[in-house]
Amino acid sequence: MASTTFRSAVRRALTFWRRSIQARVVASTMVLSAIVVSAVGWFLLQQTRDGLLQHRADAVLTEVGTAMADANEQLDNASTTDNDADDQYAQLSDQLQQRGSSRGYSLLIFGPVGTTAGFGEGAFYTAGLRSDSIPASLQRHFNEVADTAWTYTTIHQRGRADGPGLVVGSQLQLPADGGIYTAYFLFPLDEEQETLALVTRALVTAAALLLVLIAGLAWLVTRQVVTPVRMARRVAERLAAGHLQERVKVSGEDDLARLATSFNQMASNLQRQIRQLEELSRVQQQFVSDVSHELRTPLTTVRMAGDVLHDARRSFDPATSRAAELLQKELDRFETLLVDLLEISRFDAGAAVLELDEVNLVDVAHRVVDQTRALADQRATRVVVDAPGHPCLAEADVRRVERIVRNLVTNAIDHAETRDIVVHVGGDDQAAAIAVRDYGVGLKPGESAMVFNRFWRSDPARARTSGGTGLGLSISLEDTHLHGGWLQAWGRLGEGAQFRLTLPRRAGMPLRQSPLPLVPADAREVVG
Template identity: 70%
Template sequence: MRERSAWRRGPAFWRRSIQLRVVVSTLLLTAAVVGAVGWFLLQQTRDGLLDNRVEAVVAEAENETAEAENRLVAASGTDVDAAAQRTALVEPIILRGASRGFGVVLAATGGEAGARLPAGGALFTDGLDPASVPDALQDHFRAADETAWSFSAIAATAPDAPVAEGPAVVVGSTLTLPADGRTYTLYYLFPLEEEQETLALVTRALVTAAALLLVLVAGVTWLVTRQVVTPVRLARRVAERLAAGTLQERMRVRGEDDLARLATSFNQMASNLQRQIRQLEELSRVQRRFVSDVSHELRTPLTTVRMAGDVLHDARDGFDPGTRRAAELLQTELDRFETLLADLLEISRFDAGAAVLDLDDVNLVDVAHRVVDSTRPLAEQRGVHVRVRAGAQPCLAEADVRRVERIVRNLVTNAIDHADAGEVEVRVAGDAHSAALAVRDHGVGLAPGESAMVFNRFWRADPARARTTGGTGLGLSISLEDTHLHGGWLQAWGRPGEGALFRLTLPRRAGEPLRASPLPLVPHDADGARGTGGTGGAGGNGSTGAAEGPGSRPGSAPARGPEVSA
């Protein structure tokens, strides 16, 4: 598990650390350059060692051959024993070769192409394999007699051979034996053991130097990038603390370089943001105080006007038709004015963070029936039939019953107001973790994008549409605030001509996070949602809109259309 965790953290650390990427990139480039330079130096060293060795062994071979020719010239002309003369010729050279570390092979020149030394009765250093002489060099002396050389590999037939096995330079020279008049070739096999050791030493030195250089470059790169990355990391931490609300955080300025100027500019930006945020906070506080003060101050004159309006409304039967109608309108607008003041006071409590919950076990089924009974006169006036669909079991949630009833009442009256005619359906369902209530109407619906604005204060889809129910334009906004206060979701779906659906989802226990809703957000009767098996879905015509509360997930409606957080 630790290895798997390390493998998971590795790619994330690589993506997040610019210092690591710079160091690794520098190391890779340095390794490539050092490798290329090292290879070039090794090639040059090897070629130089081999050239010097070839020059030396060719000169030594020519000296040995010249000395052998001098001995042959001084030999008696009456000596006709060719075998003895060959032996006397090659033995001194073999002895000197054994002391100097090179091998000797004497073989007759000529014969058929492809014939090799063992077939020619060659004389050679004890323990040396005559096949060590390369075939190309043998073929050369069948056609020419000038001195030539070639690279080969020495093979030994005995472990105590005086010539070391391994790479070698083979030099060949021809001479004529007076005893039989035939031409023979002397092959000198010079091992490259010393050059091999020298090349290995140079290679080890280069590898060691390259490793030390890479370590040094890594350290230098780490230190250099650290000087640049550290201020950036400090800026990131300060920015995170600023984003968390610690507006007095500032970067420390050192020196006058570019990073110091960046820190100065960052601090100036933070100071400007702090000043503007404080101005906005003060303005918001003043606005909230203004709304609260106005709401309270208006209560006294409103009470006086209400008393006068009630007197006029009660005596309206004795007025002329025009005056009677004015008294009725005054009573209606006073009712709406009182509701607006109550809503403004409630909004000011939410803005000030003073709203609290009075938690109790609430049965959403009972809440739905109470709200439907209280709104039945309005529904009959609008020609709308409101129906509750719920199971026989109670659907309980730990909530504030007053606020929950206000949410459901706002949703039902909003549906009645926009249903025009027909039916409004209220569905209630729950599971082990959450309880949900959905209000569905078949009215004008919501255009694409409007479902994200439907919870805004004083927003209306159609500004020319009259508020027939006397609404203030704050009902859905207050409902959303009440829902957030419970830690729940208030979501909307709509489509032009197909109506709208509002879904309230509350956790069973206060404080528990919501993961899904037991009711689908997209209704089953919407176009494109048929055949979804009750999971809810949205058609592919692109006209679906939805608004969700914080933390909502599409798991409750896996086939639904696009949704926007509200």
């Protein structure tokens, strides 16, 4: 349950991130600002640290120089006395220790140089100081007579926490024995560390406040830009939904206001043109409907007269008899066209309804092939059915489905050019489909999307051998949409074409895939 909630939250966050340009702009600004602030803060900290340590080092070296000068002066004064080396060493240690106690540093004195390895018993320590506070590198420097040197270290003291420090080494000579002794002065850097920590906290606090301020400013700035865009998006969505009166509210005279004004002008022009097209379409549909209905009566009269002439054609001379036959044939075509026009007008008026029933597409395919066998024989074309051994069921209007399949088969016969036609049937738990495959002239690139247009023909100069009206595929597409199905075409010049009808297993069920492929399995693969 927790993992599901987490994944849902992650999906919502990702969706918000993809859809919100404001979030992306603010986040990008925050990331870039954080990088810049971090770099600047790191530079300032380094400069502050270097400045503090350099200032402390200068002060320490001055202090050590003064202490060593006083010690040398004391030793010079004591050189005229009879004190031995131990007494001079003790006096030197006491003097430096007293000064260190008052100045806040620790002390380690060792010597003479070259006589003892390591800090032995003769070395002097400030109470609690450990000898490992002196870095080995500095010890090696003073294994022989050398100039004053210093370095950073960690001061180790018994009973106290370790802390950073600065150690300075310098040498002096005892007059009593002429030995060179090394004095190590260890200065703690606690104050500098506290100062640096204070500066660090101040910089971190300032950086956090600065990032919050930048985020707020970025949010306000992007909001001023994004809000009008969001308003335009909502208005565009409502326009797309058919609310053509929607407009964007215009305020100000800046670029966004001018964009809103242009958007509103575009919407007004689109509304005017759409209304003009709707009115033109309505007039056209009404004209087709009126003409179709008005032609029914004269067509009936002409049909009656044509039937009389056609029945009596054997008593006419050959020319008149041929004219009677041509008249009958054209009346048949005219009546078919009129029926198709009436059907189209019903689709345009939204008056087409379905009479649903359980339909087996295998039976539909066989019935249509039987109905069109005479036409196929006239064209020297063979139509075969490739169907599974089980029913392929769909909830549909059997009359309309048969009309779709009949139109597809008739169209295939018209373009097969005496080659065989295969009607494939397939079905699954979600859908049922019929695909009509011919091996005729095929379709040019782009024509598969145009074959369902009203009165469209791939070759206007081509003879209408089957007497088609040019509306059959358009009506088939409307019938398919009425079922919530798919009617798709594939074709390639020289390889024929395939039209596929896919219907949902249950009315209203959304289609996701078809049981039959749109591109036939025997189509050659195009390389390049």
